[in-house]
Amino acid sequence: MRIVVTSDKCSGCESCVDSCPYTAIVMKEGKAYINEYCQLCRACLGVCPEGAIKEVLEEGESPAPRESRVEDYSGVWIFAEQRGGKVASVAYELLGAGRRLADERRSELSAVLLGASEAEARELIRWGADRVYLSHDPIYEHFNDEPYAEMLSLLIKEHRPEIVLAGATPIGRSFFPRVAAKLWTGLTADCTSLEIDKETGNLLQVRPAFGGNIMATILCPNNRPQMATVRPRVMKRGRYDEGKKGDIIHVDAQGLSSRTRVIQTIREVSEIAVNLQEVDIIVSGGRGLGDAKGFKLLEELAEVLGGAVGASRAAVDEGWVPYSHQVGQTGKTVCPKIYIACGISGAVQHLVGMQSSDIIIAINKNPDAPIFNVATYGIVGDVYEIVPMLIKKIKEGKG
């Protein structure tokens, strides 16, 4: 396929130029021209008021491979990651999302659990799974990509689920791509929303792209399963039902092998990083603070509020605070009750990591800063003037 501009129709209005996220549309002698940077993302289609931009299929070209018959696949699966035999919290969140999708597709929800006990499997059922494929073997004691990928691929080939989800954790993001490669199917990373297209039944996978500056809806229309990863704290847990019944199916790990070997696991938990995803209030700082001293002030506010301190990528890149504080696309995803953004302009790379917070308070000098678009409350002004005022008033209120 190619996307082309019909020169005769182009009026030179340039409205398509800004629509391209890949900077692939340029003006040449008053006409739009699509250059080699084009990624065929289709964002420009429909933008042209003259209808001069269209996609052209090349001879014998079908849009995507058809390895598998889509209609042969049904059911929703989640991969339940465990660490040290204990199911990770993201697995319960995936069950929440998976339950919703399975109900909408009128199908069943299954979980795959490698290397944990039956008790953990039962807990997955109470959180919404109808069935758990449980494989318990010393080979899963530590995480190695190959046996994980091999076992999940085998199960998928045998049972043919139409959707398979995993957590976008160091484990999920590492071995899930191997499974997608083996099965010749699509994988969408870091989805922030998963919905079923009412007309086609396809999974609509929304994810941030281009450094989080834009959101993209991704489809995997002709291959199955449709695979996606979701970051921790993005999906909500479903209902816990103490009495829920479900099947546990034991799967033999025979024949699995690994060319990597974990010699030792070292825990090195930064309290702040853990904190950020658990506290109710986060006070965050960005480039607008000007220097590292600004964070002292934010720490004071966080202390008064009983919260933790976060930061934008810009502030971390400047070296004002360690990476463990970073919130956003390349840092942590957080969802506290209150998020106070101080001197953060609100690049989408940051927004995707905090916009599901219940209440967002933005303090910024620039009234046009995009952070105000997501803020519940906004104050335009100097952080160094406003934050001390805020600290004083909160203390007064408490006193």
Place this chain on the structure above:
Amino acid sequence: MNIVVCIKQVPDTAEVRINPETNTLIREGVPSIINPYDMHAIEAGLQLREKAGGKVTVITMGPPQAESALRDAISMGADDAVLLTDRAFAGSDTWATSYTLAKAVEKLGADMVICGKQAIDGDTAQVGPEMAEFLNIPHISYVRKTEAIEADSIRVQRLMDEGYDIVESSLPVLLTVVKELNEPRLPSLKGKMAAKKAEIRKWSSPDLGADAGKIGLKGSPTQVKNIFAPEAKKDRKILEGTLEEQVGALVRELGSLKCV
């Protein structure tokens, strides 16, 4: 030791801003750079060569302009570079990209393949592990330190959520690396000269012997349906008055929500 480093030329997304009126990207003056994580992959390749001997070849898939990224890698000290470029590669998702890169690595032959953990434009972190699967070799993601390198094995630290693992692998292996691993070197004068003179090989789909059904749009299971700007929040409340009054109103609002 044959070391192949895979890199990607990306727009510097840290420089990208949204036009609040049109909700589109402001792209003027946004430079193309080597994906920052890939800089660490190049450095890792060079350091491994210094320890174990051998050759570092840098490859990328992209439009003809991506050649400049390869020249930058040579200026840092890479021995050789190959540009995978063909109109037929356009529209590749991670599956087709990994397949194409894997075909090139196969052709080059490698004891070690090194990638950055992810590219800053797509942020998927999928191409490395998918390539390893196509090459049928093991991989280790998020490598933050190399502990030991032998003729037929390597031991590294792999960054995890709650610390790190020490992981050993047989060779050949594919590593994806994080920024903590090293500090990428600056180009030397000699490197810059070499980069200027270097002959960059260009391989097309037939050169790779790639299956035409597995490359570009045809080989890509995923499709982009649409692209949109993130939504603005709907429950916005405007605070009025002087700064002092606004702060007071805010504290009262928070108090009424029992947040403070």
